[in-house]
Amino acid sequence: MSPAPGITLAGRASIDGAPLFAPLGLTLPAGRWTCLLGGSGVGKSTVLRLICGLPTGARFDGTITATDAAPIPDRVAYMAQDDLLLPWASVCDNIRLGARLRGQPADADRLAHILGRVGLSDHAHKKPGALSGGQRQRVALARTLMEDKPIILLDEPFSALDAQTRAAMQELAVELLRGRTVLVVTHDPGEAARLGHAILVLTAGGVTPCPPPAAAIPRPVDDLETLQCQAALLRQLRDAA
Numbered sequence: 337m338s339p340a341p342g343i344t345l346a347g348r349a350s351i352d353g354a355p356l357f358a359p360l361g362l363t364l365p366a367g368r369w370t371c372l373l374g375g376s377g378v379g380k381s382t383v384l385r386l387i388c389g390l391p392t393g394a395r396f397d398g399t400i401t402a403t404d405a406a407p408i409p410d411r412v413a414y415m416a417q418d419d420l421l422l423p424w425a426s427v428c429d430n431i432r433l434g435a436r437l438r439g440q441p442a443d444a445d446r447l448a449h450i451l452g453r454v455g456l457s458d459h460a461h462k463k464p465g466a467l468s469g470g471q472r473q474r475v476a477l478a479r480t481l482m483e484d485k486p487i488i489l490l491d492e493p494f495s496a497l498d499a500q501t502r503a504a505m506q507e508l509a510v511e512l513l514r515g516r517t518v519l520v521v522t523h524d525p526g527e528a529a530r531l532g533h534a535i536l537v538l539t540a541g542g543v544t545p546c547p548p549p550a551a552a553i554p555r556p557v558d559d560l561e562t563l564q565c566q567a568a569l570l571r572q573l574r575d576a577a
Contacts, residue, residue: 340486340517342366343387343408347398349379356382356394360542364534366403369510369518369553371532373525373569375577378538380521381417384489387519388414413483417491417521419476421464427451428460431479447482453508454478455501469496477505481512488518494527503557506531510554525569529562530555535569539576546572 343364349356357379364370374380385392387400389409402408413434421430431450432442451457454474464472473496480488493509494502510531522528528535528546531553535546546569549561556562 338411338486339404340367340515341402341404341406341411343400343402343487343517343519345383345387345398345400347396347400349382349386349392349394349396349398351394355540357538358541359398360538362536362543364517364519366517367515368533369513369520369531370534370536371520371522371528372536372538372543373522373528373573374538375573378540380538381491383538384414384491384519384521387487387489388412390414408487411485412487412489413480413485414489415476415480415491415493417495419464419472421472421475423464426461426463427456427467427475430464430475431482433479434483442482446484450478450481450512453512454481454505470498470501473497474501474505477509481509486516488513488516490518490520492522493520495523502527503554507554525566525573526557526562528569529565530557535565537569537572537576544572544576 345362348359372380382392382394386396387408400408432447435442451460454477456474459467459471477493494505497505520531529549532548535548536543537546549555549565551559551561
């Protein structure tokens with residue numbers, strides 16, 4: 337895998353002439369985790385889809401560039417807010433879907449390793465309809481991890497998980513995505529305080545940074561600096577509402 341680049345998005349977006357977000361400059365540091373928060377409807381998911389090169393329903397006037405000047409979309413693994421699992425395919429087939437679409441063999445050892453790490457080895461041959469919501473979200477996360485891309489975009493990746501599983505999957509994602517450029521959209525200030533090397537709050541007026549704790553990610557949930565950052569984010573989100 338080539339080194340992960342930094343990403344810069346600069347511009348504005350509108351829907352049917354109505355502004356979605358004002359001119360903003362969004363920078364994702366290379367090989368680091370950036371967490372993006374904000375109220376509903378301010379364009380967080382649109383930012384992810386713009387970086388992926390996917391349709392958004394919005395008009396975007398601006399630029400999206402990588403620090404190495406190479407094209408971005410083919411180097412992205414994207415986990416949408418909905419799990420988007422194929423209902424007729426097994427857990428294994430859903431996880432190795434990317435390789436199949438590219439006409440490539442999936443790495444069987446990597447697949448088995450990821451299945452075990454997300455706790456789905458015993459469910460490998462089940463269809464999505466036989467899984468709980470949390471299990472389905474773990475399949476979607478495993479499919480993203482399987483892609484082994486340098487740029488990772490995650491839209492509420494842990495939202496359907498119980499607190500204990502959420503913490504475990506956060507720690508797994510940090511471990512397996514080390515060295516990648518990661519952007520996480522989240523509504524959870526505690527999650528952002530735990531995972532972000534950079535933490536940004538998006539409003540209709542642009543983006544505002546929130547200083548992250550100094551500790552390495554994933555930070556302990558009960559660390560004083562983590563809790564202070566969480567409280568600062570709550571205040572920032574409240575003031576922006």
